[in-house]
Each structure stands twice: as C-alpha cells, then as structure tokens.
Amino acid sequence: MSQHKKPRIRKLRSMYIWHRYIGLSAAVLVLILATTGLMLNHTEKLQLDSHYVNNDWLLDQYGIHAPNNIRSYPLSDRWLSQWGERLFLGPIDIGESDEKLLGVLFYNDMLVMALKSEIWLLTPAGELIEKLGPNEGIPPAINAIGITKDGQVAVMAAHGIYIADQDLTTWQNTPAAITTWVDSEKLPAALRQRLLKKYRGHGLSLERIILDLHSGRIFGQYGIYVMDTAAVLMLFLATSGSWIWLIRQLRDRQRRRKQ
Amino acid sequence: MKKYTPLLSLLIFVSCIANTSAKGVYQSQAAFLNQAFAGDIPKVSLIWLTGDIRKTTTQILQHKPSRLRIRYWARATRSAWVLEEIGKERPITIGIVINEGRIEHLRVLAFRESRGDEVRHDFFTRQFSQAKLKPDLQLSNNIDGISGATLSVRALDKLARLALYLDQQRQSKN
Structure with a gap:
C-alpha cells in the first residue's frame, strides 16, 4: 500500500502536474478573458457601443x-x-x-x-x-x-x-x-x-455585455471572484511554466556534464 | 513638516488649477445683439438650409447640419449670426457680425467643452477680423491654431465660414 502511495504523493508534488490541471481548469475562463479583452481593445472599430442587444432574457x-x-x-x-x-x-x-x-x-x-x-x-x-x-x-x-x-x-x-x-x-x-x-x-x-x-x-449595448463578461459581472456578484480566480490561476501558470522550464534546463545541463 | 508646507501649498494650487473647468457663458445672445446693433436690434429673419444651401453647409461643416432653419438679424449690409458647432463633444456657441461680406466681430458666447477654451480670448478671435469668404469656401485670413484646442479652433473656423456663406445667400436673396 505504502509502495503505491509514494508515487502518487510525488506526482502531487510535481509542479508539472499542477501546471497541467490548473491550465485545463482555467482554459475556459482564459478564453473568455482573452477574447473579450481583444474585443474591448478595438471597441471603436467593432462599433460595440453602437450595437444593441435585443435578447429578452438578457434585457430582463x-x-x-x-x-x-x-x-x-x-x-x-x-x-x-x-x-x-x-x-x-x-x-x-x-x-x-x-x-x-x-x-x-x-x-x-x-x-x-x-x-x-x-x-x-x-x-x-x-x-x-x-x-x-x-x-x-x-x-x-x-x-x-x-x-x-x-x-x-x-x-x-x-x-x-x-x-x-x-x-x-x-x-x-x-x-x-x-x-x-x-x-x-x-x-x-x-x-x-x-x-x-x-x-x-436601445438600453443595452454590446459593449456593456462584453465589459461585464470580461469582469465576470454578467454571472452575478460571485462572477467577479470567478474572474479574479482566473487571473490568479494565470499568474500561477506563468510562474509554474517558467519554473518547469528552468528545472528542465538545469537537469539537462547536469545530464550533459555527467556524460 | 514646516519645510514641506510650501510644496504642499503648490500641489494644492496646481490641483485647483487643473480642476478648473473651461466651461462658461461669456455673453448672452441678447447682450451680443444689443452690442452689435447698439441697442436697436432688427427683427429676426430666417434662412432655410435646403437644396444647394444645405449641400454647401454640409460641405463647410463636414457633416449634415443639425437643424434646417437658422435665425439671423440684419440691417442693410450688416448681419449678426448666432451659431453652434460641436468642438469635441459639446456645442460651442459663437456670435458673428458681418458687414459688407467681411467679419466685423466674432465672439465666443458659450463654451461647454472641458478644455480648449483659449479660443474665447481676443488674441485668437481677432484673427477673424475682416476675413471674407474665398470662392473655395475658405477664409481669406490665415488663422493660427492653438495647441490643445485644435477641435475648438476648427469649430470656430467652420462657423465663421458658414456665417459668411449664409450672409452671401441672404444678400443674394435680397
């Protein structure tokens, strides 16, 4: 039993595994953030402020x-x-x-x-x-x-x-x-x-929807925290990605020295 | 603490200046007309912006006019116009007196933009004095711009040209 546990713990301690699972779980939110961010950067060209949403559910x-x-x-x-x-x-x-x-x-x-x-x-x-x-x-x-x-x-x-x-x-x-x-x-x-x-x-512009999607407000009061979490996860991914790269570089160098 | 007092005062002073709005009404329409006609204001007349007049007005303003009828006050060769044009976001109201096809006097009556109000000063409006309209619908005088007030300068230039053009139309109608 203890022989099975050891690799699992080692697995959990591996930055690579955390990087993979956090990356997967943040993917949807990152897609929303990146797409809406891109759109907001080009609000004028896309005329987001002059297009209006007619969907009754959203208006309600x-x-x-x-x-x-x-x-x-x-x-x-x-x-x-x-x-x-x-x-x-x-x-x-x-x-x-x-x-x-x-x-x-x-x-x-x-x-x-x-x-x-x-x-x-x-x-x-x-x-x-x-x-x-x-x-x-x-x-x-x-x-x-x-x-x-x-x-x-x-x-x-x-x-x-x-x-x-x-x-x-x-x-x-x-x-x-x-x-x-x-x-x-x-x-x-x-x-x-x-x-x-x-x-x-005429009351709800597309720009408002995109802004609220970007900030998470569209999902209610907890939506902001969901997007905050996505931002924190992205920070983690950037750090863990750099860490994994650094460790691999060091290992490769050590391996080359031994050879 | 004492040595920082002058620095603090300076910061407060600078922030007060920065917050001062450029908005203001500098002269009422009635006061402008009274001044233009020495208290004896002629009856108001109307010019319709239709047909060719509308086309040329659109060419001068670089957009469709916001109204189809403009008021003016005229006696013999003199006429007075109160016109509005948006500088950046809000309309600027100016009064223009024209005599024999040349601008006699131009004054900013109301400025509603948050910046660029330097155009209301005499040193700027004096440049329009005696300007007339060239056949290409440009002013005969060269108008020097003001950095930071480009859109306001452009608005005044358009209105000066429009008033001269409408005065020509008024004269030809008479």
Missing part, C-alpha cells in the same frame, strides 16, 4: 423595462410619444429630452412639439428644423400647446397664454385667446409593443 437580467412615464399624443396619421427621455415619431427615434412632453400639432407643414421650456419644430419626417428656447422668446414653464380659433399656435405658460406669429419667431402674451389644447391619449397596443421592443433594445 439587466432590469431594462419600459419606463413608467410614457406620454403619447396622436397626430392625424401617427403618434408622437415620449418614453423616459426618448422621443418617438411613430416608430422613428427623433431624439432625447429630459423635459416632459406636453403635446404636438401640425402647423404649416411642420410638427410643433412642446416641452416644458422648449418648442421643437420638425419636418413631417421627423427631421429637426429648429429648437426654440428662452433665447428665441419661448415663455417659461409651458404646460400645454394648442391652436387658437384663428389657427395660430398657442402655448399655456406660467404667465398666461402666448400666441406665435406665422413663422413661430415671436410670442405674444394674449390672455383672451380662445384655444383648443392638445390632450394626451393612450398609445395603440401594437405600436406600444413595437416601441417597447425598440426602447428596451
């Missing part, structure tokens, strides 16, 4: 859900909606604003969209014509947009109703203006589903 894992504050306004043939900070004209992403969307209307072949302190003018295709703010004479604290009885654009602001000229370049305080205000409505279910997918899909 990251807790990317629809925002609570969806606001939507109907136009004649489509909808303008705000999802969190993102704005959509129908299914088209037209930009972002942290201000609350207050309404939209068609005027002179333009879409006039009201936010709390800005008015955006858009082409019917959703291209930005101009953003009007306080510098352009927009009254402070807008809370509604509408059209007057005479067909002029009006906004309800902190100090009353303001009416714009035809080019929307000047705004006059006109308290007595009879105005029909734009009201929000609920998005149709089909468009809501489509936008939900688009909104969630």
